[in-house]
Amino acid sequence: MRGEYNTRQKRELQSFLNERGLRQFTVDDVVFELEDRGEKVGRSTVYRYLEQLAEQGSIRKYQNVRGVTQYQHVPEQLDCEHHFHMMCSKCGCLLHVDCKLMTTLAEHLMEDHGFKLDPRETILVGVCEECRKDSE
Numbered sequence: 001m002r003g004e005y006n007t008r009q010k011r012e013l014q015s016f017l018n019e020r021g022l023r024q025f026t027v028d029d030v031v032f033e034l035e036d037r038g039e040k041v042g043r044s045t046v047y048r049y050l051e052q053l054a055e056q057g058s059i060r061k062y063q064n065v066r067g068v069t070q071y072q073h074v075p076e077q078l079d080c081e082h083h084f085h086m087m088c089s090k091c092g093c094l095l096h097v098d099c100k101l102m103t104t105l106a107e108h109l110m111e112d113h114g115f116k117l118d119p120r121e122t123i124l125v126g127v128c129e130e131c132r133k134d135s136e
Helices: 008-020 027-036 043-056 100-113 129-134
Strands: 059-063 069-073 084-088 094-097 123-126
Touching: 008 027, 008 043, 008 069, 027 043, 043 059
Parallel strands: 084 123
Antiparallel strands: 059 069, 084 094
């Protein structure tokens, strides 16, 4: 995985990311999925590649409410610097929130309290619609 080589493993990892959409995943999720496809990729290889992509900004790295490191593929057109995030405390999914009310809140915090909110690091925790449906 060194340099910019386009190895078979790297292509398989990229294929996994493209198929995943916005659904979150762990290093182990990637390893197990690729094993199911018959592709042997070491856990450390997956970890290094994901860390490299996180540094480049093409995937988002965060800890869910249980402290587990998760990743999410971020399409180029999705700019996490200009919207907020919500995380489900049950399933750990990370949702992107582009909402005028959140922008207004950030402006209020800056104007009235001198506090600049960082949208990339601001995560509201609650229960997503799917988990609420499952518990009814």
